[in-house]
Amino acid sequence: MILSTRFYLSVVFLYLPGIIYFFLHPVASLSFANSQDKMFWDKKYGTEAYIFGKEPVEFLREHIGLLPRGKVLDIAMGEGRNAVFLAKHGFEVDGCDISERAIKKARELARESNVAIHAFVADLETYQLPKDTYDVIACFYYLQRDLVPQMKAALKPGGMIIYETYTTENREHGFEGPKNMNYLLKPNELLDLFKDLKIIYYRELVLNNKKAIASLIAKK
Numbered sequence: 001m002i003l004s005t006r007f008y009l010s011v012v013f014l015y016l017p018g019i020i021y022f023f024l025h026p027v028a029s030l031s032f033a034n035s036q037d038k039m040f041w042d043k044k045y046g047t048e049a050y051i052f053g054k055e056p057v058e059f060l061r062e063h064i065g066l067l068p069r070g071k072v073l074d075i076a077m078g079e080g081r082n083a084v085f086l087a088k089h090g091f092e093v094d095g096c097d098i099s100e101r102a103i104k105k106a107r108e109l110a111r112e113s114n115v116a117i118h119a120f121v122a123d124l125e126t127y128q129l130p131k132d133t134y135d136v137i138a139c140f141y142y143l144q145r146d147l148v149p150q151m152k153a154a155l156k157p158g159g160m161i162i163y164e165t166y167t168t169e170n171r172e173h174g175f176e177g178p179k180n181m182n183y184l185l186k187p188n189e190l191l192d193l194f195k196d197l198k199i200i201y202y203r204e205l206v207l208n209n210k211k212a213i214a215s216l217i218a219k220k
């Protein structure tokens with residue numbers, strides 16, 4: 001009896017790591033991928049300099065007048081160049097990013113610009129956007145297709161999305177930017193993703209022979 005108990009115990013301990021791995025594998029591999037992303041971006045942002053600069057995306061600067069004033073969420077905000085610009089224009093700004101270093105730099109940029117923003121660390125693969133909360137959702141140079149339904153649900157009625165990111169053409173031209181096709185929009189894809197909203201503005205182009213992008217403003 002003692003022998004067989006020992007036998008069962010040793011079998012359990014021998015196979016325990018395998019059993020744990022079997023049950024946790026899908027979760028473990030997901031969080032591993034995300035922690036890789038986090039490490040990648042934390043390393044990129046580990047400089048004194050602001051790698052994307054302190055000035056907002058030109059598309060935001062040019063079209064801020066179209067956006068309804070109120071509460072805005074800047075998705076994957078990076079070092080805060082767009083969030084701070086929105087705060088300077090009277091928006092109440094929430095901004096999130098997976099990188100702690102990005103969030104720290106965004107807070108510093110807000111402080112030196114004398115504006116308040118609510119910047120927080122969140123992994124958008126798991127974070128749940130609050131529903132019916134925002135007048136504007138801004139997303140620049142971040143593509144997570146399965147987040148789009150949540151982005152729409154997070155808008156108040158009459159709220160607007162402002163979105164710009166790279167298309168597959170960016171890679172074809174060999175411009176700087178992501179090479180992974182998962183992070184590149186196909187022709188008309190951004191338009192299709194938001195076609196159930198009212199499209200206020202849409203374009204797809206190569207800009208200044210430097211980058212190929214799609215830009216959209218849409219209203220719920």
Ligand SMILES: C[S@@+](CC[C@H](N)C(=O)[O-])C[C@H]1O[C@@H](n2cnc3c(N)ncnc32)[C@H](O)[C@@H]1O
Binds near residue numbers: 057078079081140142
């Ligand atoms: C190209 S940068 C754009 C930053 C910013 N929107 C801008 O225009 O300056 C992409 C951003 O996505 C963030 N990111 C990547 N994966 C993420 C995730 N799963 N959740 C939240 N942010 C993520 C990165 O940390 C990075 O700041």
